[in-house]
Amino acid sequence: MLKIGNVKLKNRLVLAPMAGVTNLAFRIVARWYGAGLAFSEMVDADGMFYDIQRRKKEFATNAEDAPIACQLFGARADTLAEAAKRVVDMGADIVDMNMGCPSFKLSRKNAGAKLLSQPELVGVLVRSVVSAVDVPVTVKIRSGWDSVNAVEIARVVEAAGASAITVHARTAKMMYGGAADWEVIKRVKEEVGIPVIGNGDVASPLRAREMLDETGCDFVMIGRAALGNLFIFRDCVEFFEKGTVMVEHTKEERQRALLELWEVCKSVGDARLSDLRMHACWFSKGLTGGRRFREEVGTKKTVAELEELVVENFC
Ligand SMILES: Cc1cc2nc3c(=O)[nH]c(=O)nc-3n(C[C@H](O)[C@H](O)[C@H](O)COP(=O)(O)O)c2cc1C
Structure with missing residues (x-):
């Protein structure tokens, strides 16, 4: 049985969080096509306290949208914990913490991938959220901020009580350039006991299979390849189960x-x-x-x- 904490998952395919894209409708349809788990767009934890209507729009969910990981970003233990409680009340099955976004909008607040340069703070934040909610808490990281330290961060995240970790195998400095280095995912998987979600450059069922095989990760997260191509989840299911390769969609x-x-x-x-x-x-x-x-x-x-x-x- 595939699980993250106590949340059961039907397969190893995960829809990535994508701001401006992975709203409720997109997630529902991704599930129809086979995604076993979906992440919300990132939600500003601090914003929970001054713009609740906007946050409700960023994280709307319903019964068809399960299991759902709601992603929060922030750099304060108290607001992250309080925001986590609120999104659980709003229906989140998993609370995910964004420690991978390289954008200045987050890093100027010391949030997102900037946290990767502060392992101690990472531990404090994860512990705070884990102790605030009863649902599994997961963390999405990059390989590092400007150099690779994913293994160190993964150890901290696991020790702080997280139930899984997603690794987008690029440093923040790389933004979306260059190739994702899956070796980093492999090293994280070798180091921690919690499930590892591999992420970065999976654009076909074959690449999804390769990521699982080469890194040993438990789940594969797909982002950009699902844009205009929600078929990718069904294609992966068919390929994993029957070896069928879908060439193109009409x-x-x-x-x-x-x-x-x-x-x-x-x-x-x-x-x-x-x-x-x-x-x-x-x-x-x-x-x-x-x-x-x-x-x-x-x-x-x-x-x-x-x-x-x-x-x-x-x-
Ligand atoms: C339009 C867009 C929005 C994104 N928004 C988020 C986000 O809100 N939170 C996050 O953790 N990652 C975000 N990402 C990063 C993706 O989740 C993923 O890590 C990245 O695209 C690499 O995976 P891929 O090669 O499968 O696209 C975003 C990516 C894109 C393209």
């Missing part, structure tokens, strides 16, 4: 998947023109006529106009 399949996602966006009350534009562009990537379609997407001024384009003239 224009019709992509159009259907886009409209399906859009219907869910509408049903959960999260259907903004900007989101439909973003998904329409991603789902058309690589298709003949995709460029012309994306240019037209940019000219549509209302959701109704854009929907009509997707239905009647998708690539």
Whole structure:
């Protein structure tokens, strides 16, 4: 039985947290396609105390969205602990702590990946959240801040009581450039007893299998490869279970998947023109006529106009 703490998971496939993308609708559809666990967009722990409406929007969930890891960012033990209690009350099955985001928006507050340069503080923060909630607490890190220290951080995180650790195998300094160094995931896995979620550059079922085999990690987290391509979870399931390799998805399949996602966006009350534009562009990537379609997407001024384009003239 696959588990993180006491939370049971149906497979080894995890949807990555992606700010501006992995909202409730996106997560629900990712699960339909096979994701066994999904992470929310990152939620500002300090913001819980002054902009609760915005936080509620960032972390809306429902019964179809389980199991769900709600990701918090922050650098203060007291607010992180209090925010963790609140998101558990709001439905989180797992509380995840962001120690991997390299953006200045977080690092100027000493949060995100900046914490990796302060192992002692990492321990304090994780202990504080673990003691505040009854659900499993997980931590998402990078290989390090400007140099690799993931193994040291992983030991601290485990000793502080976390139930799993995600390793995005790039330093913060690398941002998204260069190749992820999976060797770091392997070393973390060898060092700790808690489940390890490997992350970085998994863009196909074969790469997912390779990450599991080469690093020994317990779960594989997929981010960018799921943009406009939620099929990747189903393709991984098919490949893991039957060895079937899906070569490509047709224009019709992509159009259907886009409209399906859009219907869910509408049903959960999260259907903004900007989101439909973003998904329409991603789902058309690589298709003949995709460029012309994306240019037209940019000219549509209302959701109704854009929907009509997707239905009647998708690539
Ligand atoms: C648009 C976007 C938003 C992201 N937002 C978050 C976030 O909120 N929290 C986080 O821990 N990582 C975030 N990430 C990083 C991803 O979770 C993941 O670690 C990274 O993309 C590497 O995985 P991949 O190669 O499968 O994309 C984001 C990545 C992207 C592309």
